[in-house]
Amino acid sequence: MSRKFWSLCLAAILSPCTALATDETEQGLATLWEVLWHQSGTPTRIVRWENDIRMRMTGVELPRHRDYVLKALRDVTAETGVRLIDVTDQPGEFANLTVEITPDTALEDNQPCVTYLDFRSEAKVDTATIQMRSKDAWRCAYHEAMHLMGVRGHPAGKTVLSYFPWKVDSLMPLDRVMLRAWYSPRMKGGMTPFEALPILADELIATAPDKAAASQMRDRFFATTVEQMQAYAAGRGDIPAIVKRSGKATEEGIRHGRSEMSYFLGVAFFEGATVRPDQKQALTWFERAASAGNRRAQSYLAGPGR
Template sequence: MFKSGAVALFAAAVLSPCLAQADTFEQGMNTMWEVLWHQSGTATRLVRWDQDIKVRMFGVNLGAHKQHSMQALRDAAAEAGVKVIDVSDRPDAAQVANVSIEVVPNSSLSENQPCETRLNFKSETTIDSVTMQMRDSDAYRCAYHESMHVMGVRGHPEGSTVLSYFTKHVDSLEPLDKAMLRAWYSPRTKPGMTPFEVLPILADELVGISPDKQLAKLERDQYLQHTVADMQAFADGRGDVPMIVKACGKATPDGIRYGRMEMSYFLGVAYQQGSSVAKDPGAASIWLERAANMGSSSAKTRLLAAGGAQLAGNR
């Protein structure tokens, strides 16, 4: 099935350069959209650093892994415009570091999850600290993947990205990775932004690296329209999470249930702000009320704020 699909796609590309461009752009947009999803089945808010990264690297066989691991982190941080400071040799490294990278014996982590990165934050906006562990035998192939997570990019999308579980590219960032990081740390993005606020910024970065930018802009607008429609169906219980989220095998019923509530809130914000869709206060209220009825405190807060603003405007 995969081989025949690949052959068909290649044939279409040869016959029609425009189709090839469109297909490539849509694949890139799928990657950009999927990176905004947690494996449990919930779309996430944007989190990122607002301070220098002070990294401490320690553990087993460090001589074999430190140079590559530090280069991976520096490459990712450079795209984001974040400074990386190696404090590993300081006597107080454990106290001053806000990123801890440990290479552990192979027995410490399972083969199914050879590397793990945990982001620590008080609210889902800015990163306070990060802990990363990598198995000795897998540290090289994990370095760029985990460095993307360190920068706050949490998803595991399919496509040409070091974040993909299916990639064999492990020794540098892909163009899509660089575009993600530029969008993540763009002046247009703010910590805590919802997926529909972030997606157009990711899309614009993708347009910027596309050979036919006019065609890419058309594809971008169509993709945003279709994605909003799909997510309205998902939030309403008629649709599903992205296929890659299900394919990872870690989506849970509770995660998806929570994801429907969150997506209702995200749609409300999208219509309220005019992000990915035209501004529509009526649609915003409908989706925010739906999310609030499902238990979203964020939706309740927005509804109260909107009500207060409306009262103030009527005075």
Template structure:
């Protein structure tokens, strides 16, 4: 790891957050941002991410989409205006589900982050649509961010399975759903 001496603390916190399981590099006041101001401790956003990551509500094997509401709830807790933060959270989760559905269905645009990553090949987009279909199936099966709906769960899991998702095939094969 290369760093300026003046950035040693921030880099140590940054890498420690990765070791604790937090992936990615979000923007904002967090040690995970590459463009953070100089910090000598974890920021409120970092602490919220860790509380979400280690929440009793989180369990191994969850999809990123299943963890998203847990993180959103932790973010609401650190906001000064809780009522406004809850409205923003609900709008964000609703918009995210709508965008996931459109992308998984082949109608939505490829997410900007995927385009910018240089990984927007036809195969990568197909894989993303398969994975998004699986995430939606789990969301509807578990009632995460959406109302629990076994029919929608089966529809999205069947779509993911038909695209080659072995985890979707396994879920469908486990007989966890009443067949339509």
């Protein structure tokens, strides 16, 4: 009787902890999904650096900001394994990243910092430019450093990427999860959201105290997300709420996103990425994307050599 009593007491104590961990996993998965969306309302592919980053810092008040900005860049590259080289004091050296500290009157009040990634195809970053106002460098450095590595979204969760941040002056655990997954050997430039999501999720589950419960939550999250994205691509659903809340989604971005999502669903069902393989479903989504003008879907339907 005593053993049973204490077992019940222990279960009562542990249940809230398990529920909290499950909630954190669900929130983490939502954040990892949201980070795969551009603020315009379009889902994105994986882009990342495949070579060293050679950085040159320019602009105003460099002595004031250089060490802090450089620390942010080194923190993100340390998680990814990408080599960062500072060539600021070597004017003759090639740089593929320019970090400009601008006067406080530059840029816009609602966007005091910005990162531009240049790539020939949506897979590999060739060059990049970061701009940030001098007075905002303290809150922009880590946010833009994440964007620099190809992580382009603005999710709602506990990450320096959020427009409603929990923390701005160092990486948070979810940021590290994203970066490690983004640059893991399994991840490839050009991957669609449904190809990337399982890799991101596995990195998150590796940090969970109860991996079995986290894996079950992942499976439920995948099923719900695919269902929601089918509705979105078909014109019945919507983009993630945080993308709308951020206030920068456009009608054109959302419309283009439906076409892209149709193609991404085709890839998901064709390859069995995030969802079980289903060739009939894959064909349906490829056809929908092609009819909306998606060239990749049209190329797929045309067959090899066309």
